[in-house]
Amino acid sequence: MKKIEEPLIVDGKRIDGRKPEEIREIEMRVGVIKNADGSALVRFGNTMVVAAVYGPKPLLPKHLQDPEKAILRCRYGMAPFSVPERARPGPDRRSIEISKVLRLALEPAIFLEEYPRAVIEVYAEVLQADGSTRVTSINAASLALADAGVPMRDLVVGLSGGKVDGTLILDLNGKEDNNCEADIPMGFMPRGEKITLLQMDGDLTPEEVKKIIRMVIDAGKKVYEEQKKALHAKYEKEEVV
Amino acid sequence: MKKIEEPLIVDGKRIDGRKPEEIREIEMRVGVIKNADGSALVRFGNTMVVAAVYGPKPLLPKHLQDPEKAILRCRYGMAPFSVPERARPGPDRRSIEISKVLRLALEPAIFLEEYPRAVIEVYAEVLQADGSTRVTSINAASLALADAGVPMRDLVVGLSGGKVDGTLILDLNGKEDNNCEADIPMGFMPRGEKITLLQMDGDLTPEEVKKIIRMVIDAGKKVYEEQKKALHAKYEKEEVV
Amino acid sequence: MKKIEEPLIVDGKRIDGRKPEEIREIEMRVGVIKNADGSALVRFGNTMVVAAVYGPKPLLPKHLQDPEKAILRCRYGMAPFSVPERARPGPDRRSIEISKVLRLALEPAIFLEEYPRAVIEVYAEVLQADGSTRVTSINAASLALADAGVPMRDLVVGLSGGKVDGTLILDLNGKEDNNCEADIPMGFMPRGEKITLLQMDGDLTPEEVKKIIRMVIDAGKKVYEEQKKALHAKYEKEEVV
Amino acid sequence: MMEDYVLELIRDGRRVDGRKLDELRPVKVETGIIKRAEGSAKVSLGDTVVLVGVKLDIGEPFPDTPNQGILITNAEFSPIASPDFESGPPGEDAIELARVVDRGIREGKIIDFEKLCIKEGEKVWMVFIDIHVLNHKGNLVDASALAAMAALLDAKFPKYDPEKDELDRETLEGKLPINHKVVTVTLAKLNGKMLVDPIVDEEKVAEATLTIGVKEDGKVSSMQKSGGRGWFSYDEVSKAIDLAISKSKELLKHLE
Amino acid sequence: MMEDYVLELIRDGRRVDGRKLDELRPVKVETGIIKRAEGSAKVSLGDTVVLVGVKLDIGEPFPDTPNQGILITNAEFSPIASPDFESGPPGEDAIELARVVDRGIREGKIIDFEKLCIKEGEKVWMVFIDIHVLNHKGNLVDASALAAMAALLDAKFPKYDPEKDELDRETLEGKLPINHKVVTVTLAKLNGKMLVDPIVDEEKVAEATLTIGVKEDGKVSSMQKSGGRGWFSYDEVSKAIDLAISKSKELLKHLE
Amino acid sequence: MMEDYVLELIRDGRRVDGRKLDELRPVKVETGIIKRAEGSAKVSLGDTVVLVGVKLDIGEPFPDTPNQGILITNAEFSPIASPDFESGPPGEDAIELARVVDRGIREGKIIDFEKLCIKEGEKVWMVFIDIHVLNHKGNLVDASALAAMAALLDAKFPKYDPEKDELDRETLEGKLPINHKVVTVTLAKLNGKMLVDPIVDEEKVAEATLTIGVKEDGKVSSMQKSGGRGWFSYDEVSKAIDLAISKSKELLKHLE
Secondary structure (H helix, E strand, O other): OOOOOOOOEEOOEEOOOOOOOOOOOEEEEEOOOOOOOEEEEEEEOOEEEEEEEEEEEEOOOHHHOOOOOOEEEEEEEEOHHHOOOOOOOOOOHHHHHHHHHHHHHHHHHEOHHHOOOEEEEEEEEEEEOOOOHHHHHHHHHHHHHHHOOOOEOOOOEEEEEEEEOOEEEEOOOHHHHHHOOEEEEEEEEOOOOEEEEEEEEEEEOHHHHHHHHHHHHHHHHHHHHHHHHHHHHHHHOOOOO | OOOOOOOOEEOOEEOOOOOOOOOOOEEEEEOOOOOOOEEEEEEEOOEEEEEEEEEEEEOOOHHHOOOOOOEEEEEEEEOHHHOOOOOOOOOOHHHHHHHHHHHHHHHHHEOHHHOOOEEEEEEEEEEEOOOOHHHHHHHHHHHHHHHOOOOEOOOOEEEEEEEEOOEEEEOOOHHHHHHOOEEEEEEEEOOOOEEEEEEEEEEEOHHHHHHHHHHHHHHHHHHHHHHHHHHHHHHHOOOOO | OOOOOOOOEEOOEEOOOOOOOOOOOEEEEEOOOOOOOEEEEEEEOOEEEEEEEEEEEEOOOHHHOOOOOOEEEEEEEEOHHHOOOOOOOOOOHHHHHHHHHHHHHHHHHEOHHHOOOEEEEEEEEEEEOOOOHHHHHHHHHHHHHHHOOOOEOOOOEEEEEEEEOOEEEEOOOHHHHHHOOEEEEEEEEOOOOEEEEEEEEEEEOHHHHHHHHHHHHHHHHHHHHHHHHHHHHHHHOOOOO | OHHHHHHHHHHOOOOOOOOOOOOOOOEEEEEOOOOOOOEEEEEEEOOEEEEEEEEEEEEOOOOOOOOOOEEEEEEEOOOOOOOOOOOOOOOHHHHHHHHHHHHHHHHOOOEOHHHHEEEOOOEEEEEEEEEEEEEOOOOHHHHHHHHHHHHHHHOEEEEEEOOOOEEEEEEEEEEOOEOOOEEEEEEEEEOOEEEEOOOHHHHHHOOEEEEEEEEOOOOEEEEEEEOOOOOEOHHHHHHHHHHHHHHHHHHHHOOO | OHHHHHHHHHHOOOOOOOOOOOOOOOEEEEEOOOOOOOEEEEEEEOOEEEEEEEEEEEEOOOOOOOOOOEEEEEEEOOHHHOOOOOOOOOOHHHHHHHHHHHHHHHHOOOEOHHHHEEEOOOEEEEEEEEEEEEEOOOOHHHHHHHHHHHHHHHOEEEEEEOOOOEEEEEEEEEEOOEOOOEEEEEEEEEOOEEEEOOOHHHHHHOOEEEEEEEEOOOOEEEEEEEOOOOOEOHHHHHHHHHHHHHHHHHHHHOOO | OHHHHHHHHHHOOOOOOOOOOOOOOOEEEEEOOOOOOOEEEEEEEOOEEEEEEEEEEEEOOOOOOOOOOEEEEEEEOOOOOOOOOOOOOOOHHHHHHHHHHHHHHHHOOOEOHHHHEEEOOOEEEEEEEEEEEEEOOOOHHHHHHHHHHHHHHHOEEEEEEOOOOEEEEEEEEEEOOEOOOEEEEEEEEEOOEEEEOOOHHHHHHOOEEEEEEEEOOOOEEEEEEEOOOOOEOHHHHHHHHHHHHHHHHHHHHOOO
C-alpha cells in the first residue's frame, strides 16, 4: 500500500539508482562469530544480518527429542537500533511468524535424519534494516549452517521480488517495501529450483505473480554464486565481526 | 451499585419485560463441539456460553498426578467480541477467580476417585455476555461433563438471584448485574439441594440473602429440567455449533 | 546527582539532625516470622526490612541440585506501600540486580558445602524505604540465616557511606540517597574485614572512595554489636512481627 | 496424621488448638505502623499476621463512573510468610482473596466514592489497598479484610495542590470518607460441623469454607464459598449467616 | 497407521473422506449470530468450525497513516476446539494464521481505510477482527479468512456522537466501507500431488501447504507457504495459483 | 581441567593466554557502523565483541527532573554470542551489566542532561543505549562500557521540527552534549591475586570481580563487586582502584 506521494521509479531508475531487476551490493562473510559452530554476516545494501548456528547437539530435556531426526530451531530478531524508531527488545508477533517461515525455509535443505535426538539452533539477528530482512536472514542462516558443517542438500538462497509504481522489481529496499504494490519474499534451493519460502502480499494478477517468481529464481542464481564465493573465501582468510 | 438513573423495574416488570422471578429464554444443546469428549452450548437470553470437556485422560507430566483421584481443571474465558467494548484476549484477574469457583462448583458432583492419575479439562467460553455468565458456564460445563460420560452424583445447576430497585429477582441480565443492589450467583445439585457455588456482593439483610437463596434453589429446578431435556435430545438428533 | 536546591548539611548537621558519621536509630529483632526457619526485622530510622529464611532443604527438581554444596537463593522486594508513590508489585530490574548482589554478599559467609543438594532461600522485603534498603536487607538476611541455624563464618554487616554537599557521611537516608554526590553501599564480615558487597555510584576521587570504605568498616563494628545483641535477646524473649 | 487427628477431634466438637467451634483466635490490630503509607494496619489472628498499606494517588476516573474515585486491591502471598508460598505473580488464591476483600468494601459502599471526585470526568482519588501476608497460619481472608478496614480508617489524604497538580506526601490532612465498617467472618465445614476462623490444618481437611462480609449495621455485603471439595445445604448457609453476624461484632470491636 | 493410509490413497488420487483432490468440503456461512459484536460470522468447512467477531472502536491513527483507520486481527486457538490446543497466549501457528488473514485484507485493500478516518491525525475507526476456532478438523486458515470476510460484510458502525465523543453501541448505522471481497484457498502437496482444503490427517503428512488469497476480480492478494518439511517447484506454484483462482469462485458464492 | 590449569598458572603469575596479570587484551573500537542508529560502535577486547547502538527520541521528562533528558540502557545477551546464552528476556547478569554501564554514565554526569531539555516539563530527548553482545569471551562489562561511550561520542541528533513536532531521521545535526569520557576496568581475584580483563575461563574460577568506572580526570564514577563466591580486603580494593585508574588510560586512548 503506497503511503507516500513521491514516485519510486523515475526514468526507469529506482530511488537508490538501481534498475528494476538490479540487486543491491552484496557482502557475505562466514565464520564471523567465534563461539558459534557456524556463522555468517550478510549485507544487501543497508540491510545487514548476522546469523549463528549452535549444534547439532543433544536436545535437552530428553522428552523433547525426536528419535528419528534432529529438531531445527530458528529465531529471527531485530536489534533495537536496526530501525529508525527504536524497537522494543524481545519477540513480537511479526518476528515469531518470521522465525517460523525461516525454519520452514531451511528444513527441506538439511539432512535432519542424520542427527536423531539432536537440536540445531539457528539465530538470525538483523543489525540494520532496509527492507528484505527475512530473505537476507535466509542467506545468512544458510551460510552459517554450511559453515557449521551441517550436511545439506543445497544452500538456500533468499531474494525478494515485487512491484512498485507498476514496475516489477527485485530486492526491495525499505522504502519500496513500505510503499510497494506487492512484495514476494522467497527462499529456494537453486539445484532443482525448489521453493522453500514463498510469501506474498499486495495486489497482482496471476501472471504478474508467476513472472516475479520466475525473475527471483533466475536472479537468485547470482546470489547463490556469492554464497559459494563466501564459503570458499573462508579457507583463504579468517575474519571476524 | 447503581450507576444509571433510569428505573430497572416499572409496573412490576423488568427492563426486558420479565416478571421478577422469571428466567430468560433458555437454549441448551449438547455435543456441539465434535472434537471434544463432551460439549454443550447454553444460552440464557443474550448470554451464550459454549463448554467442552477433554478427558478423563492421563495427566502429564506424571509428577502432577494424584494417585487417588482425577484432577479437575477449569478455564473460564470470554471471547473478545462477547462484550460491548472489545475485551483483550487472555485471562484477567476476574476470569482467574471465576475459573477457580467454577472448579469448586463442579468438583463435588464428579466421582473423581474413579480416575486416579487422570485429568479432566473443562473449558467454558463466553461467546455473548449479558449478565450471569458464570452461572451459565456452570450449566454448560455440567452438561458437557455429562455428555462426556463422566460419572456424576448429579448435574450442577447454575442460576443467579439478586435485588434491583428494592425487588428480589432471578437471572440477572447485564444491565441489572451492573446496577443491582445485590447479586448472588449460585450453583447447586438439585438432588438434596447441595450448594456448590455461592457468591454474593451488595447490601442485603440476612433475611433477604436467605430468601434469594431459597428462590434460586426453587427456580433452579426448572433449569434442571431443561438440562435433562437437552441430554435426552442428544439421542434423538445430532447438531453441531 | 543533586536534584533539589536546599542544602543537605547545615552547620555540620544533616537534615535529620545527625552528625556526618552518625548512624540512625537501629532496631533489630530475630524470630519475627513464625513459619520461617529463621527471620529478622531490621530498622535503620525509617527504613524497615523483614527477612525470612527457609531451608536448608532438598532442592527440587533434582536436576538443579549441586552435588557439592547448597544453592543460595535470594529475593529482594519492596512492598507497594513502602515508597511515597505506590510501587507496582513484582520484581523490576532494580530488584533483580539487588537480589543478585545480596546473594553474592551472603554466599561467602555460609558453609554451603555442608549441605550438598540443598537449597537455602532468603527473602528480604522492604516494608518502609528511606534510603539504604539494600544494606538494611543484608543485616536482616544475615540475622535470619543465623536465626535459622545456618552455619556461618561470620555475620555479614551492611552499612552505606557516601558524600553529600562535599561532606563524607554514613548511613544515607532517602533524601540523601537521591541527592548525594556519591553512594557506597557495603556488606562485609567484620572478622578479618572481608568485603562481600561493594557498589558505588557518583563522582569521587580515589582517596575519597578509600576513606569512605574505611569509615564504613570502622562504623560497621557498631552495627555488628547490634546484630549480636539481637541474637542474644532471642533466647531471653520471643516476639513476633 | 494431622488430618485424621483434626477430623477425629471435630467429631467431638473439639479443635487441635483447644478452641470452641465458634471461637476466634486472639485478635490484635495495630494501625499507623508504615510511615510511607497514607494508612496502614497490622492484624494478627493468632499466628496469622497480615500487613495492609493504603496508598492514595490521583488518576482519571473510569468513563462509566466519572464522578467516583477508584479502588484497587492487591494481595501478595509473599514467600516470606509460608513454606507453601512461591515467588512469582499472584496465584488464583491470592487473586481470589484480593477480589473478595475488594468486593466487600466496594459493594458494601464502605468508602464514599463520590467524595473522592476532584474534577468530574478528569481527576479522582485512587485508593490502593495492598495486602501483604507476613505469616500464614490459616484464615487469611478475615485477617486481610480486618487489616484493610483498619488501614482505610487510618488513612489520611496527602495535601493536593490543584494549581501545580501536585501531591505533598509529607503533609497529611483529613481522613478518607468512610461510610461504614465491614469485616468478614469465615466458616469452615468439617465432618458436617461448622467452625469459625479455621487454621491451616483445618483448612486442609475442610469440605468447604464460606466467607461472609458483615457490616456494622448487621447487613451482609459479600459471600464467597471457597476451599475444599464439598457443598453446603440451605440450612448450613442460613446458620452460617447468623453465626457470622454474631462473630462480626467481636471483630468490629477491634476497629473502635 | 492413518498417515500411511492417507498417503496410499493419494497415490491413486483418492482421499480418506472420499473427496476428489480439488473438491472442497461442504461450506456453510452464517452471519449476525453474535449480538454483542458489530459484525459476526460462523463458518463451517466440513467439521472445521470458526467463529469471527468484528468489533469497532475509536482510536488514534498511526503517525505514518494519519488519515486511515486501523485493523487489528487476532486468532485464538482455544483449547475448546481440539485436544492438540493448549491454554495460553497464541503460539506461532495462531499468530501466523492471524497475520495471513490480516495481510490478505490489508494488502488486498479490502476495506476502504480512508473512509474510516473521523478526524485526520486524531480520530479514526479501529476494526478488530477476532478469530475464535470452535472445532479444528483442518484448514483453519480458509475457514478463518472466509469468516473474517463474512463478518466484515456483516459489520455496521455503532452510532458516534462527536460532541460527547461517545459511542452508542445499541444503535447501529451504516455498513463498513468494503471495496472488494477476498477469500483464501489452501492447497497441500502430498506425495507430489496437490489437493485443496486439507483435513488434519492430510495436514500431518503434507510436504508443504500453500495458502493463496484471491479477490473477486481474480487477482492475488496474498500467499503463504507453510506446513510440512518440503518444497514446491515453479510449476507446482503456477498450477496452484490457477487452481486457487478457480476454487475461490466457489467460496466467494457463499458471501453473496 | 581448564579450571585447575588456570589456577595453577596464576600461582606463578601467569595466564592461559600468555598475558601478564595487569595486561589488557588487544582493544579495537570502530564507530558509525550502524547506519540506522544515531550513534554506534563495535568494540573488541580480544575475542569478546560487543555492538552498541544509540537511538534518540523525544519524550516526556520524569516529574522530578523536568528539565533533564532521559537515559535508558538495555543489554541483550543474544544466544548468537555464546552457547551459554539462552533466548528470552534479560537475565540477572544482563540486567546487572546494563545497570552498571548506565550508572557509570548517569552518575559520572557523562551526558549533559540539561542540554537534552527541549521544553521544561514537556519535551526532552531520550537517549537509548542498546548493548548487543556478538561474541562472549569474558569481561563483557568493560567491552560494553567502552562501546557505549564510543557510541555516545559518535551520536548526532536527528533534526527536530518543533512546529510539526516531527523528527527527520535522515538529517543528522550536532553531537550529543558529552561532558566527560568514562570507561570501566574490571579486575578479578584468583588465588588471592588480582588480574585485569578476565577471560571466561578466568571468570569461572574467580573468587570475585570488581568493576571500577574511571573518568578522564581520574575520578571514580562507579564500582560493582560481582562474580564468584569470595571477598576483598580493604587493601585489595585500594590497590584495585589504583590499578583501574592506571589501566583506564589505555582504554581511554581508544576513544580519541
